[in-house]
Amino acid sequence: MQRRSFLAGSLAALVGTAVLGWRFWPQGRQPLLLSARDNTAGEHFAVGYTLSGEQLFATQVLERCHDICMHPLLPLAVFVGRRPSTHSYLIDLQTGQLLQTFTTPANRHFQGHAVFDAQGEHLYSTENDTDEPGRGVIGVWKLNSAQRLQRATELSSFGVGPHQLLWMPDGETLVVANGGIRTESGSREELNLDAMEPSLVLMNTAGACLSKEVLADSMNSIRHLAVASDGTVIAVQQYQGDWQQRIDLLAVKRPQQAFQVFPVAEQQRSKMQQYAASVAIHDELRLVAMTAPRGARVFIWDLDSAELRLDAPFPDCAGVAASAEGFIVTSGVGRCRAYDCRSTNIRMQPLSLPAGRWDNHARLV
Amino acid sequence: MMLKKIVYGLAGVSLLACSNSGDPYQQTSAALGEQVIYQAHQQWQASNQQLVSSAQAFCQDGQDLTQTRDDFLHAQHAWAALQPLLIGPLNEGNRAWQVQFWPDKKNLVARQVKQFLKANPEPSLADVDRGSVVIQGLSAYEYLVFDPEIDLGDAMQKQRYCPLLQNIAVHQQQLADEVVGQWQGQDGMLAQLTAFPNQRYAEPLEALTAILQAQVISLDGLKKKLGTPLGRTSKDIVQPYQAQSWRSQASLSNLSAEVESALALWQGVDTHSLRSLLTTEHAELVKQIDAAYLQAQHELAAFKQPLSELLQDEQQRKALFTLYESFDRLHRLHEKEVARALGVQLGFNAHDGD
Numbered sequence: 001m002q003r004r005s006f007l008a009g010s011l012a013a014l015v016g017t018a019v020l021g022w023r024f025w026p027q028g029r030q031p032l033l034l035s036a037r038d039n040t041a042g043e044h045f046a047v048g049y050t051l052s053g054e055q056l057f058a059t060q061v062l063e064r065c066h067d068i069c070m071h072p073l074l075p076l077a078v079f080v081g082r083r084p085s086t087h088s089y090l091i092d093l094q095t096g097q098l099l100q101t102f103t104t105p106a107n108r109h110f111q112g113h114a115v116f117d118a119q120g121e122h123l124y125s126t127e128n129d130t131d132e133p134g135r136g137v138i139g140v141w142k143l144n145s146a147q148r149l150q151r152a153t154e155l156s157s158f159g160v161g162p163h164q165l166l167w168m169p170d171g172e173t174l175v176v177a178n179g180g181i182r183t184e185s186g187s188r189e190e191l192n193l194d195a196m197e198p199s200l201v202l203m204n205t206a207g208a209c210l211s212k213e214v215l216a217d218s219m220n221s222i223r224h225l226a227v228a229s230d231g232t233v234i235a236v237q238q239y240q241g242d243w244q245q246r247i248d249l250l251a252v253k254r255p256q257q258a259f260q261v262f263p264v265a266e267q268q269r270s271k272m273q274q275y276a277a278s279v280a281i282h283d284e285l286r287l288v289a290m291t292a293p294r295g296a297r298v299f300i301w302d303l304d305s306a307e308l309r310l311d312a313p314f315p316d317c318a319g320v321a322a323s324a325e326g327f328i329v330t331s332g333v334g335r336c337r338a339y340d341c342r343s344t345n346i347r348m349q350p351l352s353l354p355a356g357r358w359d360n361h362a363r364l365v
Numbered sequence: 366m367m368l369k370k371i372v373y374g375l376a377g378v379s380l381l382a383c384s385n386s387g388d389p390y391q392q393t394s395a396a397l398g399e400q401v402i403y404q405a406h407q408q409w410q411a412s413n414q415q416l417v418s419s420a421q422a423f424c425q426d427g428q429d430l431t432q433t434r435d436d437f438l439h440a441q442h443a444w445a446a447l448q449p450l451l452i453g454p455l456n457e458g459n460r461a462w463q464v465q466f467w468p469d470k471k472n473l474v475a476r477q478v479k480q481f482l483k484a485n486p487e488p489s490l491a492d493v494d495r496g497s498v499v500i501q502g503l504s505a506y507e508y509l510v511f512d513p514e515i516d517l518g519d520a521m522q523k524q525r526y527c528p529l530l531q532n533i534a535v536h537q538q539q540l541a542d543e544v545v546g547q548w549q550g551q552d553g554m555l556a557q558l559t560a561f562p563n564q565r566y567a568e569p570l571e572a573l574t575a576i577l578q579a580q581v582i583s584l585d586g587l588k589k590k591l592g593t594p595l596g597r598t599s600k601d602i603v604q605p606y607q608a609q610s611w612r613s614q615a616s617l618s619n620l621s622a623e624v625e626s627a628l629a630l631w632q633g634v635d636t637h638s639l640r641s642l643l644t645t646e647h648a649e650l651v652k653q654i655d656a657a658y659l660q661a662q663h664e665l666a667a668f669k670q671p672l673s674e675l676l677q678d679e680q681q682r683k684a685l686f687t688l689y690e691s692f693d694r695l696h697r698l699h700e701k702e703v704a705r706a707l708g709v710q711l712g713f714n715a716h717d718g719d
Contacts, residue, residue: 040705066719270459296456296457313457316712317714333710333713
């Protein structure tokens with residue numbers, strides 16, 4: 001088998017649909033929902049629940065986490081520290097045991113997202129170089145035989161303030177959302193709102209920049225990504241400028257095409273309050289779902305035609321992940337919900353999971 | 366109008382009957398939804414209908430400026446009363462900005478009205494609908510009928526400004542009709558506060574969370590609306606032109622309207638209220654909140670002059686700072702203590718996302 005086709009096959013589970021980790025999760029068992037979550041006392045946890053509400057683990061961590069990345073072969077996941085945290089957490093998904101709290105080198109902090117490569121040998125994390133505030137770094141970590149992550153090297157993200165990164169279907173190309181915002185060590189304060197530099201970068205693991213594209217408005221911070229198995233990339237934005245501006249918050253890069261606006265009707269755009277949180281693609285159904293917690297709306301569109309499929313209220317909606325039937329969406333204040341998208345009329349069902357305090361991202365195993 | 370109210374009222378009766386589940390959270394959500402929040406929306410809608418008639422009568426020389434200003438103040442008061450009740454359709458799609466533009470640090474209202482009229486000397490309703498939210502709402506209307514730069518007693522000026530005045534009123538009425546329409550019907554907002562699960566709320570606690578959150582945002586807003594002109598954010602240098610409704614000198618009466626609506630949620634109707642959801646173990650908290658509302662009401666009632674005049678008097682400024690502390694107490698008690706007592710999480714990703 002050619003290395004490229006092997007990687008592409010392995011990566012199928014790492015892009016798009018994102019019902020991940022099938023190699024270890026027993027067939028027929030309820031999917032496992034992974035997320036960061038707080039308790040009522042404001043303590044922070046890495047949690048795993050079945051969709052029927054059974055808690056598999058709730059492991060306390062030092063600070064709020066953001067995204068979760070699954071190991072492709074082993075029952076391991078990294079709960080990535082929310083910026084400007086310098087800590088991330090390697091968790092055993094079968095027991096919830098915290099295997100390792102690993103920290104960034106001096107003058108670096110995590111930006112909330114990371115991905116394992118297809119072999120599960122390396123982890124790539126977005127980081128901020130606080131020596132040169134905002135300079136984007138991709139930290140490269142090696143998972144050793146003792147199941148510990150060690151810093152191997154780092155690459156440039158070719159931009160400022162990198163946030164989410166994902167693999168393209170070839171398994172060798174990373175797509176990076178450079179948010180464009182400079183921040184300093186230990187801070188979330190934006191230093192350059194008048195001179196932001198958001199960009200969407202395609203790069204390889206050798207550290208070469210393959211392409212770098214921008215949107216029309218430099219205050220439109222490119223934050224979160226979803227990648228379909230055909231290589232279509234959806235990016236969602238958080239606009240840092242005036243609330244009155246008519247700014248598109250979704251963009252798409254289709255194979256062999258330029259990065260461009262994903263068309264959204266004004267009726268939906270105006271409900272987003274300039275802030276998109278999470279995005280997910282359902283590969284089989286060719287749908288894209290996005291949460292807008294400030295506008296308290298969840299949206300679903302046809303990925304190919306951009307036809308609106310759902311525009312529904314959902315207070316403080318947060319993480320979104322593709323499920324077999326459609327999407328699972330979590331909430332900071334209410335019950336998590338399942339959206340069954342298999343028929344024309346999308347049906348919503350509240351889930352029997354603990355309500356509220358779910359953080360920005362969710363992953364399904 | 367009366368017939369409309371009766372029809373809505375009957376619709377409400379049936380909805381309340383549907384909600385008779387014995388779940389106090391569900392009953393409270395339904396009761397507050399129908400008898401406090403929806404009713405306030407209807408009053409706002411009615412005030413906008415009156416605003417349309419008023420603008421038309423004034424522009425056809427059938428009404429004087431004093432009455433026109435009173436009708437505006439009535440609409441503005443109804444809008445202020447809605448602030449602690451901003452859940453659902455009015456809180457979506459930047460609709461609230463179409464009604465009032467505040468804070469207005471750069472006097473955009475005056476600047477944009479001038480620019481708009483330069484580009485559209487006789488603006489149609491379509492021009493207003495297409496325009497910036499700054500020129501669509503009550504803030505622009507207030508500028509037209511109260512600003513010292515404009516003299517609507519002068520026939521030439523009246524002719525110049527009347528098309529905009531009338532079309533703002535119609536825009537407001539259409540907005541109110543659209544919003545109130547979305548409260549009605551099987552899948553309307555009122556039904557969503559009554560029967561669970563629905564597309565908006567999975568359970569009554571989520572609806573109560575939304576209600577409490579709107580109340581808390583409003584109480585926080587009271588602090589900003591008073592604190593900004595008081596100079597709390599500008600080294601104690603008073604900023605009278607940064608006050609909400611400074612042109613119509615209605616800043617304090619707007620604050621009173623907001624406090625009364627926040628109190629209406631707290632006291633509720635019959636036995637259904639945020640207050641009654643707190644158990645006997647929270648008796649001390651109930652006492653503190655009752656006292657905090659009473660204190661704020663008394664302090665507000667004691668002011669007899671407009672805010673702009675009070676700001677110029679050292680003693681009165683002290684009294685305004687005391688009122689600010691009362692608003693802060695109310696805000697903290699609701700945001701921290703009531704939320705905790707009800708088991709409500711107020712915002713998470715929406716306020717502190719990434």
